[in-house]
Amino acid sequence: MSVLGEEKRKAVLKQVLEDPYLKVAWPEVSEDKRESIFSLLQSALAPVKPYRESQRQAKDTGVKLPPTPGAVEQSSLGFNPVTKALQSQAKQNLLSEPVKEPITMVFICKDDIQPEILVKHFPSLCASASNTQTAVKLVSLPAGSMEKLSEVTGLRDLGCVALKAHKDFDTLSKVIMASVLDVELPWKSESPFTPLEVKSLTTFAPIKKSKNQLTAEKKGKENNQKEQQQKQQKQGKQGNAKPKGKVTKP
């Protein structure tokens, strides 16, 4: 009986402590600049697809490979390559080793990648990968750009791109340096402490009876049982007595 079950439940508020650094802000870019950046990125990644096709042909036929274009050599495409490249760079930064050919730009199709947990680590990763000399710029691409990117490069579901500094990407990097801010982590800012945030969420809980009510119910039950027992005893006596009377009367 679900209806009865619902009757017995009441709405309650439950307090939950929210993650103090839940919302690490992504650097904001205006819509027009986003579009222009995206078109520049598409043109920069254009040589990837023909190179991959020629690679495939080389495998099949054994023809010599053409020299790898800069767009292929200086970029990492896909979720795993991008995160790994950024992580190794961040680790080198931590050990204060000089980084050879650092990554300078990261593009994520934030609106197309679901669920959110997949892209959650990128802001802090970019921030820890950036150095005093070179900053890693994080750009979220407009919605629907994942399909276009995968069309351009010939890779399936391409949502993450990281680029190193290279002469092929000069125009792109100039635009980004001018328009996109660095990633700022709240715990590395001047005032790292964020105030307490406790969420109260509505749920349903069973209605608990108070101790007094419970004891009263128990007593009531016991009394009922006693009465029933007494009744049964009486009935038994009567039942035993009746047939005797019937037998004796006539």
Add this chain to the structure above:
Amino acid sequence: MTDNTNPTNEGQQPTQQSQKGKKQQQKPNTTRKTDINANKQKQQQPKKPKVIPHRDHYARISYLAQASQLMGDCNEGLSRCYTSTMTTVAKKTVLRLSPHLKRTVCKKCSRKLTPTNCDIELENLSRLQSSKANVLIYTCKCGTAKRFPVGKKEDYKLWADTASAN
């Protein structure tokens, strides 16, 4: 009520009775439902407490979480100490932490999982590389892994995010 179940009953009377019985049944049901709905609406707005209960404990836990995040890269031992005390305080005082907060802590060695601290990988062991088999893995330095089957339900959201917050 019993007439429906007994097929041996003859004549029109039992059918009429059953119809009547149905009508009688329906009426109280509808009234019940409306009552319940009204009750629900009343119930769905419980009073918000003016002061958060155990605010001091919450404040302590939140402070510890932030301190451990701050120490995450520069002093690992201290950061781990902070997170472990955070979890013990939360357990002792019986307070709930949001899943987002719990997901940033390693369950075994209580490290604060920062991207420099753990390996993040998207694994797909299926032969055809279907996106449904995508699993996001956070592997801590100590070797324990958190696995999120990301591809299974793309629009999945945590209850804590979807529940109506006051």
